[in-house]
Amino acid sequence: MKTLFKNADILLFENGIYNVIKNAYLAVDGNKISYIGKDEPSDSFDETKDMHGKLLMSGFYNCHNHCPMVLLRGVGSDLPLNEWLFNKVFPIEDKLTAEEIEAGTKLALLEMLAGGTVSFSDMYFEPQVTARAVADSGMKANLTRPVQSFDPNEEPKDSFRIAQSLELYNEWNKAENDRILIDFSIHAEYTCTEKIARAYIEESNKRKGNLHIHLSETVKEHNECKEKYGKTPTEWFNALGAFDSRAFAAHCVTLEDSDMDIILQKGVNVVHNPTSNMKLGSGFARIPKMLDMGINVALGTDGAASNNNLDMLEEIHLASVIHNGYMQDATVMNADTVIKMATKNGALLQGRDDCGELKVGNKADIIAISLDKPHLRPIIDEKALITYSAQSSDVYMTMVDGKVLYENGEYKTLDKEKIYYDIEKAIKKLY
Ligand SMILES: [Zn+2]
Structure with a gap:
């Protein structure tokens, strides 16, 4: 599975600090990040996701x-x-x-x-x-x-x-x-x-x-x-x-x-x-x-x-x-x-040396934060927005090892309604 993120702002760790590249591309091949850059990669992809208005960073x-x-x-x-x-x-x-x-x-x-x-x-x-x-x-x-x-x-x-x-x-x-x-x-x-x-x-x-x-x-x-x-x-x-x-x-x-x-x-x-x-x-x-x-x-x-x-x-x-x-x-x-x-x-x-940072060759553990929120405007300093302003409800997408597990409120692998039902059953027994 090859995925391309386009129109993305991407938080990268360079020389000991975080910087954002704007309006860029990030490609995922299998469970790894295969490309990050300003130019559109020429490969073909199974899926392309438009990340306009969103910030990609490590999960x-x-x-x-x-x-x-x-x-x-x-x-x-x-x-x-x-x-x-x-x-x-x-x-x-x-x-x-x-x-x-x-x-x-x-x-x-x-x-x-x-x-x-x-x-x-x-x-x-x-x-x-x-x-x-x-x-x-x-x-x-x-x-x-x-x-x-x-x-x-x-x-x-x-x-x-x-x-x-x-x-x-x-x-x-x-x-x-x-x-x-x-x-x-x-x-x-x-x-x-x-x-x-x-x-x-x-x-x-x-x-x-x-x-x-x-x-x-x-x-x-x-x-x-x-x-x-x-x-x-x-x-x-x-x-x-x-x-x-x-x-x-x-x-x-x-x-x-x-x-x-x-x-x-x-x-x-x-x-x-x-x-x-x-x-x-x-x-x-x-x-x-x-x-x-x-x-x-x-x-x-x-x-x-x-x-x-x-x-x-x-x-x-x-x-x-x-x-x-x-x-x-x-x-x-x-x-x-x-x-x-x-x-x-x-x-x-955790002993996961190839994780925790968006860089080519690392595992594709990527999240997208939606910046389309009043408390995240104006976009002047993304690092400050993440640290002091962002809420967990601003997370738009969560990808682990190249697979999207959560996107726009929807779970791809977990059945939320069934889990809520099982929780109610457990609570009746416990309390
Ligand atoms: Zn504890």
Whole structure:
């Protein structure tokens, strides 16, 4: 399949910043971008799409999510963190079966595709269900079966979570032409015994795994770890070998300077989740300092229970403004930095080196943003429009690996009405 986009404004990454070429052509051959330029290519195409009034850019990489948690959207929203988690979230999660998880996952996929997300990193149980849904949808994802253990007597050989994680890896890693990658995951320091964590990390490292963790999300978690082990959560994970292969850490709100040195030295990727951190009152991650140090920082929504949507343009907006406000300096973050966090940095974190940027030879993960909106006029600075003005409803088209999955409100691979029906059924059972 060969597709040509014509009359398009195209956001390109050149010499460390983003520039727009106007009224240009972009060609897609199979799953790759084959041409970008001002002159019309002479090849013949199966399909030509007129992108007049639209901006083409890389799709978004949502690097920290728990898809099925859309089923808990809005539940207990204004409660304190612990009350919300223990009295609202956990009792509902205990009732979830594969059927509800499938419905929730598919609802999350609908939302992400409509908002320009092409790939996401997920952490939830029953991940085979998520993998099947992702495979059928045409999206990309890095999936995990998170490992937890609260029982000090549990032995690694008896951990069904470790067994499920390895099974998922064997069954799904690099499936669907590498669209699906299987990562490893320890939920967090405070939800896993040292014995189970150490054994599982060894399994992950043997496979050169990419380890997805929650790290120093709150002051409480950070300080309790220091009291218990005499180590920060970063030091605890590092001592267990968690950063010896690849790893990425969500939140990182309360990292100490010495933690950041470890993160940099070990090449750990960080996922910034500004909405979740603000909503749950966790605090301001020192993202500007991490970026200055050269740490790769991507963006994520976290689950919809703590956000309450999966809207990457909203994360871009918040990441671009909250640090300026907190540090009382309008130059701390800028559009180039934040757009790169949501695209190229996220693709790198996922181990997708040929994604996250519109360039010839890269995978065709492309979105079109409609500029035909009052809040996106006048068109003077497209980068600023995307960062500070655009809404997810401005996303007109989402293409993954050269296939259009969403266009002008219409889903090409997912049945929205059926998914809404399944969600209603799930909600009746859960609540
Ligand atoms: Zn999370």
